[in-house]
Amino acid sequence: MARVNQLQKIKPNNMNYSFYLFVNLRILTLPNETEYDLQHGNDLKLFEIYRESTFNIGEIEEYQCMLNFLQDLKHKINLCI
Numbered sequence: 001m002a003r004v005n006q007l008q009k010i011k012p013n014n015m016n017y018s019f020y021l022f023v024n025l026r027i028l029t030l031p032n033e034t035e036y037d038l039q040h041g042n043d044l045k046l047f048e049i050y051r052e053s054t055f056n057i058g059e060i061e062e063y064q065c066m067l068n069f070l071q072d073l074k075h076k077i078n079l080c081i
Contacts, residue, residue: 022047022066029070030077 023043034042050056055069 018062019043019047021063022050025063025066025070029067030074 026043026046032039050066050069053069055065055072057065
């Protein structure tokens with residue numbers, strides 16, 4: 001079963017381990033200077049994009065899926081700079 005179906009919908013005040021892991025990997029991979037309250041909303045949106053992406057697959061560990069997604073995003077951002 002896909003990991004997307006296993007996770008409950010993330011709401012602004014509901015941080016679960018998957019979201020916590022994603023945010024910490026995002027901080028390491030894509031650090032930025034955004035204010036904390038704004039960044040939380042951005043992280044929620046980015047996490048939803050990740051969950052619906054082809055990177056969110058059940059055949060490999062969640063950590064690696066997230067890291068692959070964020071590294072791909074970083075590569076795409078660097079291409080635009």
